[in-house]
Amino acid sequence: SQKIEQNSEALNIQEGKTATLTCNYTNYSPAYLQWYRQDPGRGPVFLLLIRENEKEKRKERLKVTFDTTLKQSLFHITASQPADSATYLCGTAGGSYIPTFGRGTSLIVHP
Amino acid sequence: DAGVIQSPRHEVTEMGQEVTLRCKPISGHNSLFWYRQTMMRGLELLIYFNNNVPIDDSGMPEDRFSAKMPNASFSTLKIQPSEPRDSAVYFCASTPSSNQPQHFGDGTRLSIL
Numbered sequence: 001s002q003k004i005e006q007n008s009e010a011l012n013i014q015e016g017k018t019a020t021l022t023c024n025y026t027n028y029s030p031a032y033l034q035w036y037r038q039d040p041g042r043g044p045v046f047l048l049l050i051r052e053n054e055k056e057k058r059k060e061r062l063k064v065t066f067d068t069t070l071k072q073s074l075f076h077i078t079a080s081q082p083a084d085s086a087t088y089l090c091g092t093a094g095g096s097y098i099p100t101f102g103r104g105t106s107l108i109v110h111p
Numbered sequence: 112d113a114g115v116i117q118s119p120r121h122e123v124t125e126m127g128q129e130v131t132l133r134c135k136p137i138s139g140h141n142s143l144f145w146y147r148q149t150m151m152r153g154l155e156l157l158i159y160f161n162n163n164v165p166i167d168d169s170g171m172p173e174d175r176f177s178a179k180m181p182n183a184s185f186s187t188l189k190i191q192p193s194e195p196r197d198s199a200v201y202f203c204a205s206t207p208s209s210n211q212p213q214h215f216g217d218g219t220r221l222s223i224l
Contacts, residue, residue: 041217043218100156
């Protein structure tokens with residue numbers, strides 16, 4: 001079965017820097033990878049989806065990459081702000097694949 | 112627009128009791144998912160429905176768990192009898208189709224004493 005791995009250690013960065021979060025999958029290449037933001041006491045909120053045949057996707061200060069050779073997706077937040085502090089989840093999606101999520105990485109942006 | 116609505120937001124009950132969690136998906140969404148989230152295991156899929164029909168329930172831990180979707184606007188997840196290890200946050204999510212992003216509710220925080 002598919003397994004999604006995200007860095008369990010919190011990522012601490014200074015405001016204004018670029019945050020980079022890593023998501024690795026272990027088995028078959030998923031049709032899609034998606035990234036969600038989760039705040040304490042709330043459900044995950046969708047941010048970006050990238051398809052297997054796309055190398056990069058952007059939305060405002062967010063950028064996602066998908067490298068099928070490395071079996072990895074990177075999630076970047078440029079010009080980070082304290083309001084970006086949250087837990088970010090990576091997950092598979094699409095077709096007949098059972099949705100699978102990583103445990104998430106906590107991002108803390110210091111002013 | 113109303114998002115996915117879950118109730119109750121919090122539930123505290125004693126072991127052995129029956130627990131029923133409720134979910135109202137976004138209108139027009141054909142797929143509905145139930146997840147369980149814990150610190151140790153993260154977000155785990157329990158079961159998902161497509162057009163009210165259960166498609167995959169391989170994530171349901173054991174026979175104590177059951178889920179129903181009697182119509183397109185309502186689903187329940189039931190635990191009977193409940194055990195302390197069932198304590199977690201349970202999320203419901205819906206999506207127009209399986210290859211589109213999911214919309215999550217804010218979850219039910221369940222504590223079994």
